Amino acid sequence: MIEAKGLTKRYGATVAVDNLSFEVKPGKVTGFLGPNGAGKSTTMRMILGLDTPTSGDVRIDGQHYRDLRQPLTKIGALLDAKWVHPNRSARAHLAWMAASNKLPKSSVDKALEMVGLTSVANKRAGAYSLGMSQRLGIAGALLGDPEILLFDEPVNGLDPEGIVWIRTFMHRLADEGRTVLVSSHLLSEMALTAEELIVIGRGKLIAQSTTTEFVDRASGTTVKVRSPQLDQLQGVLNQQQLVTRIEDVEDQGKVLFVEGDTTTDQIGEAAAAEGIVLHELTLQRGSLEAAFMQMTGDSVQYHAHDEIAAVTDVTAVPPVSGAEVAAGPKEDN
């Protein structure tokens, strides 16, 4: 488990990480989410003992990173795939890492095999594509077979094939019962990969919850119902104190939306009790993007010009048509 308490990092007058407290729970993939410049990388560097916090601290299973004896067997990390000597072969790169933690030579071959670099292991790392470098970085993280893994923006700049590979790899690691903390500014990516989310903006914690909860809390859920007896159903639901509205949706005719704290179970049962025919009953979630934009809206460090920001807002409207999203960022936790 990784535990941060009041973690703060100041560079002169700039506060990169501001009184950040969170827990990374064992055996899960936790997404570390925030806009560019929110302090994700700085936080990860502090976890790994590379940067010293101005105040507060972060511990791995109760220990500071700098006190770990063979850290690679406890926590593996890929912060930057470029951190290899371009004239050194992948095998030699992993060999010195293995030697530093007294790992057997076989661990190098195992790690290379795991990321599929065996055939190019003796080539110099400088000739690798970004995708291959990323794989080498992951091999380095897995070298000591650690229970905790840290990845900083692992899909950044990768082609679709590379992205899919990383994504499946993360799931595999989580299935093996490892703790994974993966940072990203790509929310859709996190929705696919992470169970838990730690959301930060401008160095401050915005939310820590499960991914589902985060989306629910931020943009709420809506139940969409299609039925030939819409008016009758609306009456029934209104009697149950539910907020409903009927809209004309293109190609689907009239559609009933039920908002607020409800489930498809409740509505299905209510309809069945009255003998109302249903053609569709679906729970619609707000997208992670919408939730994220809404929660971090105030904390994006470098705002675009207004017009561009406006365009971004339009694209960020959740696919739930007409779903009202609560205005203003919520301060959670």
Place this chain on the structure above:
Amino acid sequence: MSVITVERIKLFSTRSPWWCMIVAAVLTIGFAALTTGFLKGADEQRATIFITQPGAQLSQMVMMVMAALAVTTEYRFGTIRTSFQAVPQRTALLLGKTAVVAFLAGVVGLIASFGAWGIGNLFVSGADLSIDTPAEWRLLAGQGLIFALSAVIAVAIGILIRQSAGAIAILILWPLLVENLFNLIPKVGDDMAQWSPFANGSSFLNQGQDFGLAGSQGDYAMGPWLALLYFAGWAAALLTIALISASRRDA
């Protein structure tokens, strides 16, 4: 000693250290061939061990460049972070690097000095180049110590500067230029020059030598072994400052 293994793998898995070591050895030996190969007649009779060693300082510079690069390339390519991540005990890791680099520099220093002496023996006939005074042994074997200690200084400067061009500039300008410029300062200049670290490194090697054709050398601040100790003191002090700074700084 896993940090020794780590640094050994790092150093030998790229090509430039190999080149530096070969160039360093070849320079001293090649210069010895040039200084002794063209000697004729009376000059040849006056040849001494000392004149087989003029390339040593150049080789020493090359090894210092290698030593500094062993650190600064890690900063340049970010591998220093991977290193600190693998071994969070930074002082231990950097001491391991210093040990490996200094040992290699020492070995190259010995190959260079004795190799140059051997070449001198090949080219010079009729002069006595046998190693038979303690001073002559000190000149040849001591080259290993001087190479090793200057490599320690280079590693320390590399850690402090973290940037190849800057570190190399300091390491070349300091012994070759700055220490000599001290002589131009009135009154205190001579003392400053005599108490400069690299000047004492040379003084350890040069005292009591038969300079022969090379003419006489300047004054020395202290005896040869004290001079070596003084030079070693500089290396130790710089390395200590560098290690403290590396432990405190963000990587």
